[in-house]
Amino acid sequence: MTENQSKKPSKSDRTRAQILEAARLLFAERGYDGASIRDVAAHASIDPAMVIRYFRSKDELFARAAVVDLKLPALRVIDRTDIGKTLIRRFLEIWEDPANGTGMAILLRSATSNEFAAEKLRDVFANQVRPLVAAVADPADAGRRAGLISSQLLGLAMCRYLLRLPPVVALSHDEIIQNVGPTLQRYAVGEDVS
Amino acid sequence: MTENQSKKPSKSDRTRAQILEAARLLFAERGYDGASIRDVAAHASIDPAMVIRYFRSKDELFARAAVVDLKLPALRVIDRTDIGKTLIRRFLEIWEDPANGTGMAILLRSATSNEFAAEKLRDVFANQVRPLVAAVADPADAGRRAGLISSQLLGLAMCRYLLRLPPVVALSHDEIIQNVGPTLQRYAVGEDVS
DNA sequence: GTCTATAATTCGATAGAC
DNA sequence: GTCTATCGAATTATAGAC
DSSP: OOSOSSSOOOHHHHHHHHHHHHHHHHHHHHHHHHSOHHHHHHHTTSOHHHHHHHHSSHHHHHHHHOOOOOOOGGGSSOOGGGHHHHHHHHHHHHHTSHHHHHHHHHHHHHHTTOHHHHHHHHHHIIIIIHHHHHHHSOTTTHHHHHHHHHHHHHHHHIIIIISOOHHHHTOOHHHHHHHHHHHHHHHHHSOOOO | OOSOSSSOOOHHHHHHHHHHHHHHHHHHHHHHHHSOHHHHHHHTTSOHHHHHHHHSSHHHHHHHHOOOOOOOGGGSSOOGGGHHHHHHHHHHHHHTSHHHHHHHHHHHHHHTTOHHHHHHHHHHIIIIIHHHHHHHSOTTTHHHHHHHHHHHHHHHHIIIIISOOHHHHTOOHHHHHHHHHHHHHHHHHSOOOO
């Protein structure tokens, strides 16, 4: 934070990056409790003490690893009549891209048993998903609509990428877009009730 | 298993039931890793050694606690035109009933980081959800349709009961039925693609 | 049937040599 | 900057007294 604001990729930086990469991989695969500092160190081929030296504690390491930027603002200028398909396409891009998909997997894998992860996931909803919905729908309904959209998308992620339910894993991108797109379209801009 | 097939609720049986009830509550709230045998014992007001004596191991205790019977076969004789609303109503009944809701919470809370829980949840899908869908839809499509239905229902459970996303918690039963019902209806018997 | 005492691991984190 | 050695706490599980 003090010295390296421009060029040199010092050895410290590379070691730190290696630790963080190993941590992201293991947290995404096994969750917070299932990935020990010793596991992370072994996967990064360094000593466990180095993990603490660079990140102070396991909690801080997890906090650095659990960073998500869905880059949804780029979707703001879209056609309201196609928002359902646009959302589900972006969802597939995010989850099947190594960087963003890993970030979401880290949060979702631990959110059921780790309050910090749960809070971070609620933050992603409040700061990234809901504002997008508010931009295309009545702001008064945005919370409820964004909640319904999130319920479908988190459930799909659970079944396809974490729980790996065979029939959901087997779905092609086109099948997902054709089936889930209309659901999201209705949740986002369809006529609502009471 | 050997002696008590009829009447007496012996002290053993009562102790065993107390342990199991405490375990179900804590597994549902904190997940497999978060609920220790010591926690369970303390909550049942007995000694930790008793938990092992009655259930042999933590794994076996979890297996006994993670029992789910959704009682979906009772839904088989329903109108195809109303299956969406019927399913979402049954979903709300299950999750907001202390017995069944706790069972599902136990599985879902741990399924992301515990392979046994994940396998049990896949079993519930294969043996309880999918057969119901196969009874009302083309059996050739049953897996895909049941997978889509599960993605919406598990996602709703995650957002409402585990993650507790505020806008989803705030939804009334009627709002959920009105919004999610049509989604499930289309997944169950709507025209499909590719 | 219940509890005390403890074995055997595993974990996160620290101290200090080099 | 990296590693060895280890501490202290928590865990599951066992042995045995009462």
